[in-house]
Amino acid sequence: MSAPVQQFALVDCNNFYVSCERIFRPDLRDTPLVVLSNNDGCVVSRSNEAKALGVKMGQPWFEVHALAEAHGILALSSNYALYADMSNRVMCILSEYSPRQEVYSIDECFVDLTGTPQLKAVSYALRERVSAWTGIPVCVGIGPTKTLAKLANYIAKKHPRSQGVFNYNALSPEQQTRLLTQIAVSEVWGVGRRLTVQLQAHGIHTVQDLRVTHTPTLRNAFGVLMEKTQRELQGTACMDLQEAPSAKKQIIASRSFGQPVQELPVLQDAISSFVANACAKLRAQDSQAALIQVFLQTNRFRKDQPQYSPCLAVPLPQATSDSLVVNRWAAALTERMYRPDYLYKKAGVMLSDITPSGLQQTDWLEPEPPTQTPLMSTLDHLNQRYGRGTVKVSSQGAYSAWQMKQERKSPHYTTDWEGLPCV
């Protein structure tokens, strides 16, 4: 007897950042709206109206500016505190539908609905509930594998007739084939721009083409990942739900500057902030890092200006998560790399060689260092309780010239009393 078909659902929020903004600005319901990335750089979320006007995903804002003026497109800076909070609410509701849930990204969640009776009705109810309780519209795609659930979600989004829910498992084999023949390979999860071109060169244009390609040939030309994708398209689950987020193997904190930075002290100020961020993430997952890297970058889009993008690393004899220790090393690295004749546009700190706090290799000639200093725990608690940046290292915060541009940010509606709209 074969195992029952899995019912993986992918729940994806529609135009997530834009939808979050609209909850508190119902007057913007019909306004073409986009949300910009950090530093107000690129478009990362678009309302349907903005899509219809031709605004592309990831497009730099300065390119869209003229079009925006002409058609009254409103652009907002991204408000991550708001999006993270709304995301938590959505994920929390979804968790009621199954004991097995994978929060895949800020706006997407896989839910194992295997064994759920009345699957279609439940899916519609789920949509309704998320919409009623949070104001966020979502679409649901169901399939026997994560890859097919993703594809089903794409169909639910694309075809209004589906009313936001599409179940691939409910199709007959003939219907499945007919459907997959109509979808371009580029829509498959794991097939990006480059691979699309290469697949096409092999005569693979549709999802169905990919599904039926001779497997060893495919494996040979495109590697294991593509083979996995193919098997998933054939209905064999190769990817399981990742219910608990695994610890990061690498942590990066970096930012483009609001304006070019030339002076070392300003750079050091920024680096200190990045260290604080990165180490806080490190401690939040109970681990320590043994390799610290710092990088600086000039503006790569300015072909007319001299370019310099150094990166320097230091391996630590003892892994640590102490911001103060990392900060001293990072400052030294920064000073080593710094050249006064360049305009820096971006910098960052990278922590790697990460191990769980309990497992670090100790030097048996030295006394064992504490895994978590009371100072750092206290700092984390204060910053959690009173907001990020309440307690800082003294090398942080004297200069603000590097801070990112955020000229169009909405209030912290859900995470700060001050952000509540007054009635």
Add this chain to the structure above:
DNA sequence: TCTCCGATTAGAC
């Protein structure tokens, strides 16, 4: 020849 490592590539959102 084998193994390890860093750099590069491709992807996701």
Add this chain to the structure above:
DNA sequence: CTAACGGTCTAATCGGAGA
């Protein structure tokens, strides 16, 4: 008038260095 282009993360693969 000009310049204005995100941030994090993973896994696979490739090529060279060293054993």
